[in-house]
Amino acid sequence: MPTRSTAWAIAVALIFSQAFTPAGFGSERGNIVNRRSEGAAVEEASPHSEPTSGTHAASLLRSRHLAFLGADRWHAAGFRGQGIKVAILDSGFRGYRAFLGRALPEHVTVHSCRSDGNLEAKDSIHGILCGEVVHALAPDAELLFANWEPDRPDQFIEAVRWARGQGARVLSCSLIMPSWSDGEGGGPTHAALVELLTSHGGTADAVCFASAGNTAQRHWSGLFHDGAAHFHEWEQGRTENELSPWGNEPVSVELCWQAAGDYDLIVDDRTAHEEVARSLAQTERERVCAVARFQPRPSHDYDVRVRLAGGTPGMFHLVALGGYLQSTTSRGSIPFPADGPEVIAVGAVDAYGHRAPYSSCGPNSPWPKPDLVALVPFPTICRAQSFSGTSAASPQAAATAALWWSKYPNWAATQIRHALQASAHDLGPPGHDYETGYGLISLP
Numbered sequence: 541m542p543t544r545s546t547a548w549a550i551a552v553a554l555i556f557s558q559a560f561t562p563a564g565f566g567s568e569r570g571n572i573v574n575r576r577s578e579g580a581a582v583e584e585a586s587p588h589s590e591p592t593s594g595t596h597a598a599s600l601l602r603s604r605h606l607a608f609l610g611a612d613r614w615h616a617a618g619f620r621g622q623g624i625k626v627a628i629l630d631s632g633f634r635g636y637r638a639f640l641g642r643a644l645p646e647h648v649t650v651h652s653c654r655s656d657g658n659l660e661a662k663d664s665i666h667g668i669l670c671g672e673v674v675h676a677l678a679p680d681a682e683l684l685f686a687n688w689e690p691d692r693p694d695q696f697i698e699a700v701r702w703a704r705g706q707g708a709r710v711l712s713c714s715l716i717m718p719s720w721s722d723g724e725g726g727g728p729t730h731a732a733l734v735e736l737l738t739s740h741g742g743t744a745d746a747v748c749f750a751s752a753g754n755t756a757q758r759h760w761s762g763l764f765h766d767g768a769a770h771f772h773e774w775e776q777g778r779t780e781n782e783l784s785p786w787g788n789e790p791v792s793v794e795l796c797w798q799a800a801g802d803y804d805l806i807v808d809d810r811t812a813h814e815e816v817a818r819s820l821a822q823t824e825r826e827r828v829c830a831v832a833r834f835q836p837r838p839s840h841d842y843d844v845r846v847r848l849a850g851g852t853p854g855m856f857h858l859v860a861l862g863g864y865l866q867s868t869t870s871r872g873s874i875p876f877p878a879d880g881p882e883v884i885a886v887g888a889v890d891a892y893g894h895r896a897p898y899s900s901c902g903p904n905s906p907w908p909k910p911d912l913v914a915l916v917p918f919p920t921i922c923r924a925q926s927f928s929g930t931s932a933a934s935p936q937a938a939a940t941a942a943l944w945w946s947k948y949p950n951w952a953a954t955q956i957r958h959a960l961q962a963s964a965h966d967l968g969p970p971g972h973d974y975e976t977g978y979g980l981i982s983l984p
Contacts, residue, residue, distance in 0.1 A: 582631060582690045582715050582716070582717055583715065583716050583861045584631075584632065584664065584929075595921050597919075598919040598920060598921050598926070599919075599921065601919035601926070602676055602918075602919040602921075605915070605918060605919060606676065608915070609677070609915075609936070609940070609981065609982055609983055610982055610983030610984065611677050611943065611983060613983070614943050614947070614983055615679070619943050619946045619947040620680035620681075620943070620946065621677075621679065621681030621939065621942040621943055621945075622681070622946050623946055624678070624681045624682070624709055624710060624942040624945050624946055625681065625683075625684060625703075625706060625709060625710070626674050626681045626682070626683055626684065626710040626711070626938055626942050627683075627684040627685075627686060627700075627703035627706070627708040627711045627712070628667050628670045628671045628674065628683060628685050628686070628712055628713075628935070629687075629696070629699055629700065629703070629711060629715070630666055630667025630685070630686075630687060630714060631662045631664065631666070631688070631690075631715060632662050632664025632665055632666030632667045632668065632669075633650070633659050633662075633664075633667045633668055633687060634660045634662060634664060634665060634668075635660065635665065635668075636648065636650075636659075636660070636665075636667075636668050636685065639668055639672070639922060642921065643671075643672040643675065643920070643921050643922050644668065644672060644675055645675055645679075645682070645683055648684070648685055649682070649683070649685070650684070650685040651684070651699070651702050651706075652687050653687065653688045653689075653692075653695040653699045653702065654687060654689045654695065659685065659687055661687070662687075665922060665923070666714070666715075667687070667714075669922055669923075669927045669931070669932070670712060670714050670931065670932075670934070670935040671683050671685065671935070672920055672921070672922055673918050673927065673932060673935035673936055673939060674712065674935045674938055674942070676918075677936060677940065677942075677943070678940075678946070680946070681710075681939070681942045684703050684706055686699035686702055686703055687699065693720050693728075693729040696717070696720075696729070697729065697732045697733065697736070700733060700737075700748075701736055704736050704737075709745070709746050709747070709945060709953070710747055710748075710749070710942050710945070711746065711747070711748040711749065711938070712749045712750070712934050712937075712938035713749070713750045713751070713877055713934065714750070714751040714930070714932075714934045716751065716753045716754075716755070716875045716876065716877075716878075718755075718794040718796060718857070718859045718875035718876060719794040719795075719831050719876075720829075720876040720877070721828075721829075721875065721876035721879055721880070722796050722797060722798045722828040722829070723761065723797065723798075723855075723856070723857035723872070723875075723879065723904065724798055724879065724904055724905055725879045725880040725881050725904055725905025725906065725907070726828075726880075726905075727828055727876075729876065729877075730876070730877075730880040730882065733877065733882060733883070734882045737882055737953075744952075744953040744954060744957075745952065745953050746953055747884060747938075747941050747953050747957060748877070748884065749883070749886055749934045749935070749937050749938040749941070750877045750878035750883045750884070750885060750886070750934055751878060751885075751886060751929070751930035751931050751933060752874050752878050752886055752887040752888070752899055752900045752901075752910045752930045752933070753873065753874055753875045753878060753899075753930055754888075754896075754899065754900065754929050754930055754931075755873050755898070755900050756868075756870035756873045756897065756898055756899055756900045756901055757868060757870070757897060757898055758859060758860045758864050758865050758868060759857065759858065759859045759860075759865070759868055759869065759870070759872075759873035759900070760774065760781065760857070760859075760865060760867055760869050761857040761871065761872040761873065762855065762856075762869060763853070763854065763855050764801075764846070764848060764853035764854060764855075764856060769847070770847050770848045771845050771846065771847045772845070772846040772847070772848070774866075774867040775867060778867075779845055780808075780843035780844070780845055781843065781844040781845070781858075781866055781867045782841065782842070782843055782844075782867075783843065783844050783860055783863050783864070783865055784841070784842075784863055784864045785836035785842065785863040786862055786863055786864075787836075788835075788837075788838065789836075789862055790833055790835055790862065791833065791834055791836055791860065791861065791863045792832075792833045792860075792862060793805065793817070793831070793832045793833070793844055793858070793860050793861075794831050794858070794859050794860075794861065795819075795829060795830045795831075795832075795846060795856060795857070795858050796828055796829040796830075796856065796857050797828055797854060797857070798828065798854060798855065799826055799827075800851055800852045801848055801849075801850060801851030801852050801853050801854060802821035802822070802827065802848075802850050802851055803821065803830060803846050803848060803856065804818065804820045804821055804830075804846070804847040804849045805818065805819045805820075805830040805831075805832045805844070805845075805846055806818045806832070806844070806845045806846075806847070807834055807842055807843070807844055807845075808842065808843045808845065809840055809841075809842055810841040810842060811837075811839070811840040811841050812837075812840065816842070817832035817833055818832055819831055820849070821850055823850075836862075836863070842863075844858065844860075844865065846858065857872065857873075857875075859873070870900070870901045871901055871902075871903075871974065872901070872902065872903060872904055873900040874900040874901065874902055874904040874909050878904075878909070878910070879904035879905055879909065880905060881905045881907035884911045884912065884937060884960070885902070885904075885909050885910040885911050886910065886911065886912050886913065886914055886930065886933040886936070886981075887901075887910040887913040887914075887930055887933060887975070887976065887977065888913060888914065888915075888916045888928075888929060888930045888932070888933045889914070889915060889916070889967065889976060889980060890915070890916070891915065893967045893976075895913065895975045895976055896930075898929070898930075899913070899930055899933075900930070901974045901975050903974055908972045908974075908977070909974070909977070910974075910975075910976070910977040911961070911978060912937055912960060912961070912964055912977045912978055912979065912981050913933065913967065913976045913979065913981070914932070914934075914936040914937055914981050915936075915980065916928045916929065916930075916932045916933055918932040918936065936981060937960065940960065940983060941956050941960060943983065944956050944959050944960070960978075960981065961978040963982055964977075964978045964979035964981055965979045965980040965982050966978070967979050967980055
């Protein structure tokens with residue numbers, strides 16, 4: 541007799557196999573959508589998927605997806621997210637009005653925290669796709685859209701503050717900003733976020749979801765190992781970590797750590813025998829991150845080096861936005877904001893219940909990470925390709941929370957969080973694991 545997990549995989553495969561083949565699970569290279577905002581500090585977590593066969597096929601796939609999650613039964617019972625406001629925190633809302641009354645509700649409340657006040661500044665529909673997922677699963681929930689500028693964590697916090705002021709009890713963010721954290725769920729931006737998600741009594745009264753990130757294959761974490769000239773050894777005798785840019789877009793290399801020491805981050809052009817980017821230790825202030833950005837040149841090879849500049853060496857995280865690293869570790873690869881214990885991190889699995897190789901893994905904080913996983917891709921009527929990556933996972937979990945709250949409006953945020961965990965389908969070893977968390981989101 542097949543096990544529960546085996547039976548589940550067979551059922552899902554039968555549901556979806558006739559309609560699409562999940563794409564992008566072997567590697568990101570060649571099919572990643574890496575639209576970084578203006579300074580490479582923010583990354584959308586959405587690899588490409590194979591195109592569907594038009595709107596009719598997408599609608600059919602969506603019906604199957606909702607049925608698999610159990611959302612169709614909840615809708616029929618009258619629980620459709622009514623009375624709940626869900627905030628989409630993103631940067632890609634270009635042309636959102638064209639989708640009102642179709643992929644989105646007829647009305648969406650919007651606010652830009654950018655200096656120019658432009659919600660549609662970035663040429664992307666990433667945030668619209670996230671909103672579409674929520675609207676499909678929780679059609680009576682109200683949607684809020686908010687954006688901010690890259691390298692402005694203060695604006696991100698202001699977006700959260702605005703959403704909470706508008707009455708949002710559910711928030712979803714499918715962007716990653718690795719350098720806004722110490723890599724272990726700490727830092728000033730996390731502290732500000734915790735304050736906004738809790739009531740005056742000190743208990744959480746909102747649930748915040750975030751994509752676990754697509755950085756499992758371009759991240760390294762571990763203890764600093766002192767090598768020649770105090771440079772970190774990635775492997776015995778090797779102090780260079782080869783970096784391969786995806787194309788000619790800017791690359792951002794981001795290092796974060798818990799405050800105990802400080803590090804120099806250096807990127808060298810191995811082909812031209814020159815340094816192209818650096819972020820050196822700063823004696824005037826304590827920091828927990830370093831960012832080095834550069835414009836890659838065609839057919840050039842690059843190396844990343846990390847040097848202890850002072851203090852006590854410890855554990856650090858390194859991630860590349862816009863390229864691959866030769867030496868990587870998937871463990872501990874969940875970036876901000878999902879690495880924080882106050883945020884529910886949502887990873888991605890395919891139709892067979894396998895973690896997508898790019899989907900980031902825990903542990904990253906005192907809270908077990910990731911929290912949950914969701915099935916991707918998600919069928920969309922906004923474009924030819926379905927919506928994939930952990931970007932598509934977070935709004936599914938957020939919409940599920942909205943359904944729970946529409947059924948139990950008096951529940952506390954902790955009860956919603958526990959319900960999501962208890963109803964999740966355990967995919968890996970019994971209990972929580974660092975690849976699929978407590979399991980696949982589902983509705984009982």
